[in-house]
Amino acid sequence: MGDHYRAVSFEELPSHLILEILCSGKLSAMDLVSLEFTSKTFGARNGIYPLKFKSLVDFAAFQLCDSHAIFSQMVLNSQNELYDRCGGNWKRVLRFLQSLEQSSDMVETSLGNMQITTGKYHTLAIRNSSVYSCGSSLCGVLGQGSETTQRTAFTRINFPPLARVAHVSASYNHAAFVMESGEVFTCGDNSSFCCGHKDTNRPIFRPRLVESLKGIPCKQVSAGLNFTVFLTRQGHVYTCGSNSHGQLGHSDTQDRPSPKKIEVLGSIGRIVQVAAGPNYILSVTEGGSVYSFGSGSNFCLGHGEQHDELLPRCIQKFRRNGIHVVHVSAGDEHAAALDSNGFVYTWGKGYCGALGHGDEIEKTRPELLSSLKNHLAVQVCAKKRKTFVLVDSGLVYGFGSMAFGSLGFPDARRLTNKILKPRIVYTLRTHHVSQISTGLYHTVVVTNRGKILGFGDNERAQLGHDTLRHCLEPTEIFIENSSSEDVDLML
Incomplete structure (x- = not known):
């Protein structure tokens, strides 16, 4: 029987089918750019899209932006502002x-x-649904077993068969993992019940399923100092652990041995992101509002005062100015936020220039970081007296304390111990950075090519190397392929 099938080129497909493929959501903004350059089909005027669009790809990029979860929540003025900030290019809006x-x-x-994600003296990394850890295993935070005190290279953490890790968070002394199934595992110091296992207050040396969250699928987790925040797929927030400052959000200071839902946030609306500081929490709603609660010290709650908040309270500075926040980062003594137009805001203590405003003055409420207003920021990362900002071009800006070289400016260490305004981390300029995380005194980034680079303190092998002590220049951290990863890549 003859073969009646033959290869069909894009040029032979009907325009409406090509548009459907382009708008499927399977392609990145860079994929669309590449396609536009490879074939005239994508730029042809065929009556299938409005005249105001430059090409079929341009129209597809607009359609993808219009249906995007963040863009669809923005008011029209903000959408137009973002379009203008992207030079009137829908493909760049989509890339952002x-x-x-x-x-x-x-x-x-x-x-x-x-x-x-980086902890105090350790680092955890997910690659292709497997998770690896290196550094100091204080109280079992590496998840490698009770016999392990330190890992000098990234070592895979064992999970039950078929368990695929989708998200990880590390604090000083415990870690939490979200599976693709929505299940949550935790390990580390459980003396404050921050791991969510009320049947024991002893350290947990290998990841253990949080039984009380069975049937409540999660999508994100954030580990604070002796407490944990869980964000469910439905946009609800659960907390457990220490509650000395009301950081669990339940209107009291009573510790919780197992995760409990924050009812107040449930009545406010869907939560899309949470960030845990040492003793406080920042939460972002789908509509772009930020609610903070817990310890008010250092003005990290953003309300202009240092009172503890036992219940979630809206940061009015954002709401009054119509600022749609999409991401927050909770540092030790300061905080940072990113809005839907790529602008950055910082507040809290300004030690060593951690707020990036050119001085060390505290900001009691969120303040726009004006020196970066011409850039489209896609991530903010605040930690111990330092902040990093990643922009959509893949460049990284850093400011704050340069202790142990964790800010990434080896030349400036001879002249100063702090950077007061955002400055490009030039040692990373040859890489397109896709994600950054910083710990107490070390920093790790992932590039778009899958490289992991680290710099700063390596005294406890938190940068995945045995012989180095301090890395002033970004040094590659290697993960060896496991057999299960090889199988995943072939599927």
């Missing part, structure tokens, strides 16, 4: 939205999907 979405979650690289 996709980069924004990935940088705080799982990033797509040429070596697979990846995510990194």
Whole structure:
């Protein structure tokens, strides 16, 4: 029987089918750019899209932006402003939205999907649904077993068969993992019940399923100091652990041995992101509002005062000015936020220039970082007296304390110990950075090619190298392929 099938080129497909493929959501902004350059079909005027669009690809990019979760929540004026900031180019708007979405979650690289997170003296990384850890294993935070005190190279953490890790968060002394199934595992110091296992207050040396969240699928987790925040797929927030400052959001200071839902946030609306500081929490609603609660010290709650908040309270500075926040980062003594137009805001203590405003003066409420207003920021990362801002071109800006070289400016260390205004981390300029995470005194980034680079303190092998002590220049951290990863890549 003869073969009646033959290869069909894009040029032979009907325009409406080509448009359907382009708008499927399977292509990135860069994919669309490449397609536009490879075939005249994508730029042909065939009556299928309005005249105001430059090409079929341009129209497809607009359609993808219009249906994007962030863009669709923006008011018309903000949408127009973003379009103008992107030079009237819908493909760049799409690139910004996709980069924004990935940088705080799982990033797509040429070596697979990846995510990194840094703790006090350790680092965890996800690659292709497997998770690896290195550094100091204080109280079992590496998830490698009770016999492990330190890992000098990224070592895979064992999970039950078929378990695929989708998100990870690390604090000083515990870690939490979200599976693709929505299940949550935790490990580390559980003396404050921050791991969510009320049957024991002993350290948990290997990831253990949080039984009380069975049947409540989660999408994100954030580990604070002795407490944990869980964000469900439905946009609800659960907390457990220490509650000395009301950081669990339940209107009291009573510790919780297992995750409990924050009812107040449930009545406010869908939560899309949470960030845990040492003793406080920032939460972002689908509509772009920010609610903070917990310790008011250092003005990290953004309300202009230092009172503890036992219930979630809206940061009015954002609401009054119509600012649609999409991502927040909760540092030790300061905080940062990113809005839907790529603008950055910082507040809290200004030690060492951590707020980036050219001085060390505290900001009691969020203030626009004006020196970066001409850039489209896609990620902010605040930690111990330092801040990083990733922009859509893949460049990284850093400011604040340069202790142990964790800010990435080896030449400036001879002249000063702090950077007061955003400055390009030139040691990363040859790389397109897709995600950044910084710990106490070390920093790790992932590039779009799947490289993991680290710099700063390596005294406890938190940068995945045995012989180095301090890395002033970004140094590659290697993950060896496991057999299961090889299988995943072939599927």
